[in-house]
Amino acid sequence: MEEGEKMKVGLLGATGYSGAVLYSLLKQHPKVAHIDLYGHKKEAKSTEFLDTTIPAYLNEHVELQEFDPAVIIDKDDILFCATPSGVTNKLARPFIEKNFPLIDLSGDFRFKDPAVYSKWYNKPAAPAEQLQKACYGLAEFNKLTSNYIANPGCYATASLLGLAPLVIDKLIVPDTIVIDAKSGVSGAGKKPNATNHYTFINENAWLYKLNKHQHIPEITQQLQAWDADIPAIQFTTTLIPVTRGIMATIYVKAATGVTLDGLRRSFQQHYQNKKFVRVLANGVPSIKEVTGSNYCNIGFDYNKVTNTIVVVSVIDNLMKGAAGQAVQNFNNLFNFPEDAGLPSMPVFP
Numbered sequence: 404m405e406e407g408e409k410m411k412v413g414l415l416g417a418t419g420y421s422g423a424v425l426y427s428l429l430k431q432h433p434k435v436a437h438i439d440l441y442g443h444k445k446e447a448k449s450t451e452f453l454d455t456t457i458p459a460y461l462n463e464h465v466e467l468q469e470f471d472p473a474v475i476i477d478k479d480d481i482l483f484c485a486t487p488s489g490v491t492n493k494l495a496r497p498f499i500e501k502n503f504p505l506i507d508l509s510g511d512f513r514f515k516d517p518a519v520y521s522k523w524y525n526k527p528a529a530p531a532e533q534l535q536k537a538c539y540g541l542a543e544f545n546k547l548t549s550n551y552i553a554n555p556g557c558y559a560t561a562s563l564l565g566l567a568p569l570v571i572d573k574l575i576v577p578d579t580i581v582i583d584a585k586s587g588v589s590g591a592g593k594k595p596n597a598t599n600h601y602t603f604i605n606e607n608a609w610l611y612k613l614n615k616h617q618h619i620p621e622i623t624q625q626l627q628a629w630d631a632d633i634p635a636i637q638f639t640t641t642l643i644p645v646t647r648g649i650m651a652t653i654y655v656k657a658a659t660g661v662t663l664d665g666l667r668r669s670f671q672q673h674y675q676n677k678k679f680v681r682v683l684a685n686g687v688p689s690i691k692e693v694t695g696s697n698y699c700n701i702g703f704d705y706n707k708v709t710n711t712i713v714v715v716s717v718i719d720n721l722m723k724g725a726a727g728q729a730v731q732n733f734n735n736l737f738n739f740p741e742d743a744g745l746p747s748m749p750v751f752p
């Protein structure tokens with residue numbers, strides 16, 4: 404790419420929650436000249452438009468074109484896929500073969516071992532040689548080593564950013580990590596069902612996928628890349644009646660000699676140059692402090708009595724947990740300013 408040149412981007416899944424947010428970010432991105440939208444329903448070919456599916460996007464009378472990898476590789480510079488799991492592992496091959504840039508919001512390319520994916524997602528995995536060609540894009544920590552970027556999961560992002568300094572600096576007892584995470588309902592995508600129905604989740608809280616959540620192996624894989632001594636994690640997910648937001652509350656036993664000042668130094672050192680991670684000087688964050696933004700806010704404390712470190716990490720699941728981090732990875736891949744196209748302020752109040 405020549406300096407100053409703008410890009411043509413393709414987007415599959417713009418009619419879903421994270422795809423719609425991605426569309427709105429890319430639309431205002433200073434380095435994006437044009438967005439091609441692609442659909443998947445053959446019968447709707449030439450008849451599906453963004454504004455008819457998403458009433459909030461009334462001014463966006465943009466047609467969803469037929470998905471054809473050869474056409475995309477020819478006319479776009481990158482493809483974003485905001486599709487459910489089990490979709491990109493069937494369509495990635497031509498993009499990987501041509502080394503065409505692709506940012507994948509699904510879980511399909513997050514694991515190196517296909518057996519782990521098929522066990523936790525209950526679906527056939529992409530071939531091992533394709534998985535090897537993808538890189539896991541935890542934007543604050545992982546160098547992008549390939550053009551196929553597996554954007555991390557929402558719970559995984561909040562949990563890993565909360566744990567990274569403690570694990571990398573070996574400040575914890577490795578087998579004591581407990582993560583109690585909560586998510587807003589948009590995390591489940593746009594399809595209505597019995598447990599995201601208003602009458603079920605309003606004024607309710609529901610712990611789901613106990614010991615079976617697909618982000619358990621994703622978090623573990625990255626923690627073990629930082630410290631091979633981490634054996635496993637205890638992880639729970641609870642649906643709460645908010646539209647956007649994740650709060651991961653992390654409990655872990657401190658290694659010998661750890662102090663609150665030592666923890667402060669570690670978090671400060673790891674995040675002082677990271678624009679999108681804000682470490683609170685005191686106290687712990689609430690979800691609304693990051694809503695609508697790409698920030699992860701982190702607060703922590705150390706309880707000497709129980710020798711327990713508690714970290715609270717909050718993100719907007721559709722931003723830092725999905726579309727925002729995807730744009731951050733896009734910026735990193737093409738050496739654009741890391742915050743290009745990303746809002747500098749959360750929505751308040």
Ligand SMILES: NC(=O)C1=CN([C@@H]2O[C@H](COP(=O)(O)OP(=O)(O)OC[C@H]3O[C@@H](n4cnc5c(N)ncnc54)[C@H](OP(=O)(O)O)[C@@H]3O)[C@@H](O)[C@H]2O)C=CC1
Nearest residue numbers: 416418419420421443485486487509557590592593720725
């Ligand atoms: N929601 C969130 O907070 C987060 C989501 N993710 C991941 O991002 C991905 C998208 O999630 P989300 O936006 O919630 O999902 P949604 O269900 O809201 O949207 C899914 C999108 O994918 C399209 N789609 C469905 N099936 C296919 C297919 N076979 N081929 C092509 N496109 C298809 C849908 O089209 P149509 O409108 O026609 O149905 C829709 O545009 C998922 O993999 C999810 O796990 C990751 C982090 C957070």
Ligand SMILES: CC(=O)N[C@@H](CCC(=O)OP(=O)(O)O)C(=O)O
Nearest residue numbers: 509510556557586587590591617
């Ligand atoms: C609230 C809610 O249901 N959240 C979803 C998040 C799914 C997700 O983001 O899926 P992948 O990262 O695995 O692609 C869940 O817990 O399964």
